Amino acid sequence: TMGASPTGRTATYAGHSCDEWIIANLGTTFCITRSGITLQTTTKMAAVTSTRIATEVKLGYGGPAEAYEYDASKVQAAPNLQDILKKARGGN
Numbered sequence: 001t002m003g004a005s006p007t008g009r010t011a012t013y014a015g016h017s018c019d020e021w022i023i024a025n026l027g028t029t030f031c032i033t034r035s036g037i038t039l040q041t042t043t044k045m046a047a048v049t050s051t052r053i054a055t056e057v058k059l060g061y062g063g064p065a066e067a068y069e070y071d072a073s074k075v076q077a078a079p080n081l082q083d084i085l086k087k088a089r090g091g092n
Contacts, residue, residue, distance in 0.1 A: 013039035014054040
């Protein structure tokens with residue numbers, strides 16, 4: 001995990017417990033659940049500290065149905081790789 005090391009600390013965010021990890025050379029700590037959900041991240045760069053904290057976790061909820069709607073009328077043909085290479089070489 002990019003040189004991350006466990007700190008031995010635990011926390012709870014949005015009703016879920018997590019284990020704190022640190023990536024010292026990036027100035028970043030993060031708290032991740034055993035199932036891999038990142039609940040909190042803090043990054044310190046010079047005089048700036050940025051923190052992101054989960055306020056709600058909905059397990060098994062993939063979002064609104066409209067996020068998964070499929071409109072076949074918007075599908076376009078994939079570009080032809082041979083045509084792209086020909087144009088890149090200066091051809092028409």
